[in-house]
Amino acid sequence: MTVFVVSHNLQLNSPQTPDFSAEQLAKGLMHHSTAFSSSDALDHPHWLVKLESDLSVNDMANELVRAWKAFRIHQGHSVDHSCLALGGRKDSAALPEAPLQMGSWGVDFVECTDPDKFLASINWDALKSARPSDGIFELRA
DSSP states (O other): OEEEEEEEEEOOOOTTSOOOOHHHHHHHHHHTOSSEEEEEEOOSSSOOEEEEESSOHHHHHHHHHHHHHHHHHHTTOOOOSEEEEEEEEOOSOOOTTOSSOTTOEEEEEEEESOHHHHHHHTTHHHHHHTSOGGGEEEEEO
8 A cells, every 4th residue: 555645835826726725635636536545634734635545656646646637627727837746755753643654655746837946946856865766756747
């Protein structure tokens, strides 16, 4: 079972691309994907949704992007921007009540106009180099 705990980093300031509540996002992703076995809204300041699937990590990342865009389109929102799914596996112990547990993936879903500029602003190359190659992913769409 692959588990993604997802945050949303909306780098756009446009009424055509509004932010989502955790509840809206959980329902929308589940509605637009048959690959997720569960999609739960989280009550957390950073993490919005916990997704579970039998897909591999890479396939689940692709499905997350596809379902997210389908949800945006269904809502009549613009999808004329770039999307990034930036994931890192939790390789250390966590508090029992924490949404992100060891072995699960923390995924930052980013909507922006310039992915290269965004990645440079968070020093993504340095972040990636500090992690094992099988413990991190970057998907651009």
